[in-house]
Amino acid sequence: MFRNLLAVSRPSFINLVSRMSAQACRDNNMIFRQLFDRESCTYTYLLADNTTKEAVLIDPVIELAERDAKLVEELGLNLKYVMNTHMHADHITGTGLLKKLVPGCKSLIAKMSGAEADIHVEHGDKVKFGEHHLEVRGTPGHTSGCITYVSHSHKMAFTGDALLVRGCGRTDFQEGSPDTLYHSVHSQILSLPSEFILYPAHDYKGPLFFQITLTLTHITTLPTGQTATTVAEEKQFNPRLTKNKEEFNDIMTNLGLAYPKKIDVSLPANKVCGLHDLPEDLAAKFN
Numbered sequence: 001m002f003r004n005l006l007a008v009s010r011p012s013f014i015n016l017v018s019r020m021s022a023q024a025c026r027d028n029n030m031i032f033r034q035l036f037d038r039e040s041c042t043y044t045y046l047l048a049d050n051t052t053k054e055a056v057l058i059d060p061v062i063e064l065a066e067r068d069a070k071l072v073e074e075l076g077l078n079l080k081y082v083m084n085t086h087m088h089a090d091h092i093t094g095t096g097l098l099k100k101l102v103p104g105c106k107s108l109i110a111k112m113s114g115a116e117a118d119i120h121v122e123h124g125d126k127v128k129f130g131e132h133h134l135e136v137r138g139t140p141g142h143t144s145g146c147i148t149y150v151s152h153s154h155k156m157a158f159t160g161d162a163l164l165v166r167g168c169g170r171t172d173f174q175e176g177s178p179d180t181l182y183h184s185v186h187s188q189i190l191s192l193p194s195e196f197i198l199y200p201a202h203d204y205k206g207p208l209f210f211q212i213t214l215t216l217t218h219i220t221t222l223p224t225g226q227t228a229t230t231v232a233e234e235k236q237f238n239p240r241l242t243k244n245k246e247e248f249n250d251i252m253t254n255l256g257l258a259y260p261k262k263i264d265v266s267l268p269a270n271k272v273c274g275l276h277d278l279p280e281d282l283a284a285k286f287n
């Protein structure tokens, strides 16, 4: 029985270790946390300079803005920017609420997104925090205003919905285009050195794996979804982007996905940093 327990626990242990290193790495003066929203399956990323304490948050979710603000406070960070990879359709951004919870921080999004923000960025811009910076790369195709943030010093990139682990963002709304996405991902993301680690905005496999792991082992309480990938892995294993452009087009036009449940409230709210016509439950909580 003990052997059986070990047999099922070992992969979970490996997942746990790799998840912990992805979630909370602290090296070369960079603090890095990967946070998850189980409802929308969204990853939020906190990056900070460990000396100056200047920090940025990428893709916060409104329901978890208080969690993010608390972490920023606990780590003694000075939140400089709350930024989005694009105007999300599936959840309301935490940007506007974080500006209230953490006075002084500024919202940031691509000019092409059409959303309001304190700072609009374009391809080639640099977002600086402490001694670190993220290069902005335009990666349209899922939406026309999608951007990827690249840290060359730490060999990591935050791809939003342009590239998901073994997948990619859909292209059937918000000016989506399979041709454009294919070009963006190949020219701006998969052209990075093979060892670069790619962090997506969503992991739709996490919650299911979480339940299965719990049932099998009764040990870990962490979800064991796919938290990150590399350029090399996606070039070899991505079931959509390893195809030629015609096959990719065919896959993307036949995904048959239902529209995101919250698209009608998310898009108008995200045009104004998430603080417009909030659903009643959120308005009551945060106003």
Ligand SMILES: N[C@@H](CCC(=O)N[C@@H](CSS)C(=O)NCC(=O)O)C(=O)O
Pocket: 040, 088, 089, 090, 161, 167, 168, 169, 170, 171, 202, 204, 257, 258, 259, 260, 261, 262
């Ligand atoms: N079921 C979810 C929405 C799922 C979805 O459409 N996700 C988007 C990213 S959020 S705009 C997507 O591009 N998915 C690609 C895929 O292959 O799944 C909901 O109702 O919110």
Ligand SMILES: [Fe+2]
Pocket: 086, 087, 088, 089, 090, 142, 161, 169
């Ligand atoms: Fe999206």
